[in-house]
Amino acid sequence: MLDRTPELIAFDLDGTLVDSSPDLADAVDAMLDRLGLPAAGEPRVKGWIGNGVDMLVKRALTGDTWPWDEPPRFDEALTMFMDLYEANVCNRSCLFPGVGEGLKQLRAAGFRLACVTNKHSRFTRPLLDRLGVLEFMEFVGCGDQFEKHKPDPCPLLKTAEWFAVEPSRSLMVGDSANDVKAARAAGFMVVCVPYGYHGGSGVECLEPDAVVSSLTELPALFRKAV
Numbered sequence: 001m002l003d004r005t006p007e008l009i010a011f012d013l014d015g016t017l018v019d020s021s022p023d024l025a026d027a028v029d030a031m032l033d034r035l036g037l038p039a040a041g042e043p044r045v046k047g048w049i050g051n052g053v054d055m056l057v058k059r060a061l062t063g064d065t066w067p068w069d070e071p072p073r074f075d076e077a078l079t080m081f082m083d084l085y086e087a088n089v090c091n092r093s094c095l096f097p098g099v100g101e102g103l104k105q106l107r108a109a110g111f112r113l114a115c116v117t118n119k120h121s122r123f124t125r126p127l128l129d130r131l132g133v134l135e136f137m138e139f140v141g142c143g144d145q146f147e148k149h150k151p152d153p154c155p156l157l158k159t160a161e162w163f164a165v166e167p168s169r170s171l172m173v174g175d176s177a178n179d180v181k182a183a184r185a186a187g188f189m190v191v192c193v194p195y196g197y198h199g200g201s202g203v204e205c206l207e208p209d210a211v212v213s214s215l216t217e218l219p220a221l222f223r224k225a226v
Ligand SMILES: O=C(O)COP(=O)(O)O
Pocket: 012, 013, 014, 015, 049, 050, 051, 052, 053, 116, 117, 118, 119, 120, 143, 150
């Protein structure tokens, strides 16, 4: 339960609004194939999503979750991946259950909505648009638009500033440790969804203010808040 009603709600994209792992995995595997490397497959790629496109490509090239050095052929691989994913950004991706309905309800109830993602802007707006939810977002903040990525608070602080809403009256809804860390550091409230890309352990371990299984459950969290 939240003790304050937010004015602004910022949603993470991959793993929160959109199940994007099938298209991301296809683009990663097509890139690896062109480089003469073995496919990674969707279950592994799923664990690599959430820290932006540079990190995804480095992880795919090395097989390491936290690659230390820049892998050989990184620039070539990155360009290849960007082109492949941009051309195939919404072949198999879909909204998670309750996302369309939840956003519509929240917008109708007067909440101001944003998408704040580490995803590159070349993919973010086209994907939200293709899935019919771009219209609900007053502001879309992407990984390449801010000086730093989540878990840094910068993207959330800049978003709150854009809306001229206090961080304490703002809520982040996400699926991963990056979202919770960014929200805490920015002074946002934070709610997690359990169905996204958060690695092995459950989102409860991240100690968000609440967990909702669908965005349609958000209004009930605010009902008793002031
Ligand atoms: O890693 C990415 O590209 C995006 O991830 P996010 O939408 O969960 O921030």
